[in-house]
Amino acid sequence: MANITFDMREANAMLELEFRTIKKWDEVLWAQIERIYHEAFPSGAKTKVILRSMLERQIGCLHIGVHHGEAVAMAVTGLGGKDKDRMMMIDYLAVEQKLRGSGIGTWMLEQLKAWALREHGITGVIIEVESGSTDAHQERIQFWQRSGFILTSYVHQYRMVPELYQAMMLPLDGSAYVRDDGEALFRYINAFHKIAYRKS
Known part of the structure; x- marks a missing residue:
């Protein structure tokens, strides 16, 4: 765990943020981030x-951004692929509602990348975003694009949910090139979800 001084651009204040990665389930820590999680993802x-179960089976991790002992951001990640194709999936990333737009989401992403590179030697980061043309959809996509993610054109339809999704990727292997092959990226995503939802 590292204490990092972070300059909140919009709030014009200094926050002491600490990044924590949790690999074993902890009810106390979950209680700190549950509100942020459900606030950002109220359904689905x-x-x-x-x-x-994901943590117990070691297929995912929880990550927390902490300010003076209080959680202000959270993320859920998993890994896919092997060796030179090792990728990190960001399943969820959320910042406490009143602090959104302050740069904490970007800070969390930087911590996630550094952790995954150090611990797992990943070559890229994959996310899936809702495919849509509303302002909210575009704001989410633009957040990831500002962080270097490339949007692929393939639109994926899950059987159990009505929303459409697209994959985005951030290469970390020194290349700025991402092949426009969203179907290939969804093979990583679908494999991760399949394992995550498996009961044992």
């Missing part, structure tokens, strides 16, 4: 039971 998100 993985349940507490599934998240706990």
Whole structure:
């Protein structure tokens, strides 16, 4: 864990933020981030039971951004691929509502990348975003694009949910090139979800 002084551009204040990665389920820590998680993802998100199972089976991690002992951001990640194709999936990333737009989301992303590179030697980061043309959809996509993610054109339809999704990727292997092959990226994403939802 590292204490990092972070300059909040919009709030014009200094926050002491600490990044924590949790690999074993902890009810106390979950209680700190549960509100942020449900506030950002009020429906359709993985349940507490599934998240706990992911940690117990070592297929996912929880990450927390902490300010003076209080959680202000959270993320859920998983890994896919092997060796030179090792990728990190960001399943969820959320910042406390009153602090959104302050740069904490970008800070969390930087911590996630550094952790995954150090611990797992990943070559890229993959996310899936809702495919849509509303202002909210475009704001989310633009957040990831500002962070270097490339949007692929393939639109994916899950059988169990009505929303459409697209994959985005951030290469970390020194290349700025991402092949426009969203279907290939969704093979990583689908494999991760399949394992995550498996009961044992």
